[in-house]
Amino acid sequence: MRDPYCTEGRPDPQIVSGAPRLPESATERAMTIRKPYLLYLGDAPDNLAIKMAQGVLDWRPDWCLAQWRRAGAGVALKLPEMTPEAAADQGAGTLVVGVVNAGGVLPEDWIDDLRRALEAGLDIAAGMHVRLRDVSDLGEVAARLGRTLTDLRVPDRSFSTGKGTRRPGKRVLTIGTDCSVGKKYAALALERGLRAAGADADFRATGQTGRLIAERGVAVDAVPADFIAGAAEWLCPAADPDHWDVVEGQGSLFHPSFAGVTLGLLHGAQPDRFVVCHEPTRTRMRGVDAALPTIAQVIETTLAMGRLTNADIAPAGICINTAALSEADARDTLRAAEDSHGLPATDPIRFGVESVVAELLR
């Protein structure tokens, strides 16, 4: 008898996303982006626009040779200014497009700059949804000159759909009350702190800046939606029982634009522990007209939804970005969070992550 119900065409576990199929491996392959970097800022108006350049400079200063800005730029990094020709002369390998343009489309004069960088001898790395090779004639120019174009946001491999099966190894995920509250910085600080405490730990990048810093990972927000959880499972595979994967969180379960990404990442990462990241001066969710959740709501919802793939999920701490607060106010805010939630609370950049690391290793 035929089934009168049509199923919705979910891919079988073997079915993979549309990206070119590369050989599977238990761990990721490192990317090869020639160093050092010339960081391109275009005519970025503010710090928010150059967050990618700032991230790589903060975490990989040794890789950053210089910056290149257009005349109209409103911000700068603490780096020498160089043209691509001068940077190539001094050994630079890659122009990193470290700036986001409103509208997501590269302006014509930026494209001219990228072409000039290729002509000067540099490769290019960027984190747009669009491939560099599909922008104007950059693909042709790079091919003619033998340069490499690296798209940090575009998946360079295919993924299976998620399985949800428990796997060995320990995992901690940073979870945000909102977007852009310091989840990547908290995760990088936790990797450093866990290693300093003698633990075996790896930062697992889930965004384009994290990928540039770690030279591995996947920008989960650009994976076809069916494969979010599968990409997260690939990112932090089975490991030694004492190994910690520190997984960079994305979005927020309370953000109406991106909660699907956050949930797929939560299910795929199947974290044993999570760290809530929060920005205490924010009043509305970033970019939309929605209320900010409380830290308690985030803990409750993360537990409720995360139990699907890890019944033992538990919070391990709270990371609060106190950059906008005085030191006294920052300490008060952290103490109040500790008292309210019974968890270590810190600002990972200002006060370190020792208390959260101790909780993870307890």
Next chain:
Amino acid sequence: MRDPYCTEGRPDPQIVSGAPRLPESATERAMTIRKPYLLYLGDAPDNLAIKMAQGVLDWRPDWCLAQWRRAGAGVALKLPEMTPEAAADQGAGTLVVGVVNAGGVLPEDWIDDLRRALEAGLDIAAGMHVRLRDVSDLGEVAARLGRTLTDLRVPDRSFSTGKGTRRPGKRVLTIGTDCSVGKKYAALALERGLRAAGADADFRATGQTGRLIAERGVAVDAVPADFIAGAAEWLCPAADPDHWDVVEGQGSLFHPSFAGVTLGLLHGAQPDRFVVCHEPTRTRMRGVDAALPTIAQVIETTLAMGRLTNADIAPAGICINTAALSEADARDTLRAAEDSHGLPATDPIRFGVESVVAELLR
């Protein structure tokens, strides 16, 4: 003072996904797939493999001229058998690849068949993650012969990220306890039932089979993850206050592979009402080793998560696929569901959706 926190590079609302940018419009453009169809089944082993062909035959029988199967096919539709040459002779416009192959990759002999269909004068429509034009030389052959290749699963336009802003018009979303429990059939039945009751209603397709049936929509599982909610917002835009969009659900909030898709669709659709779809003989989630949730759990979690974009979200009914039950058992099962949840419960194919429609219009 520079912000020591790196934001994670979420796109601004203006930033769009990587697909080619097409003009925005308040409503979707209809697809133009030449009818009638020759449904290609390849050597499909079972009914599950031909669910796409079955779906279009069940809901658009007038569009289906014939089927074409390979010698090894284990199943058939109730349609005449024809070669592509014979079908073209009788006026067929398009070969619809109505079969899923394990592994997601087209076998060589199927590709030969598709090439033969192009040569015979037919266009091709398919619902794979991979584009038809990227399969072997099909793109060249189609271009040479002037045939159209339609990829039902690949987004043919870009989307903005979701906003979460309430918009006028009424929306009902089908929500599953699992994948493949009849969400699309329930939604199509609800569109038909609402229209029969004099309401203004439109089915909104979110998968490749639904797109083929409705000739519009978006396969949300193939949209880059950042744009799931945005694609859903585009799919069911602001409308007259009494208009009903009946949105086809995807996946399940309790499926470890696909819950991110389900949540993004829930947030983007911001439904006023939802209908829980369930298959009562299933014991484990499809394709993975995970327990099935109860209908009560699905209602509770859908309410908890759906309130983010629609504070007034409420359940409107339960659709149970009773195909595997006797009529007496089916009626008992439905009565028990009504008693447990205080909602109308029906099998939309076996007993119709009048009770759920009445609840929606109450």
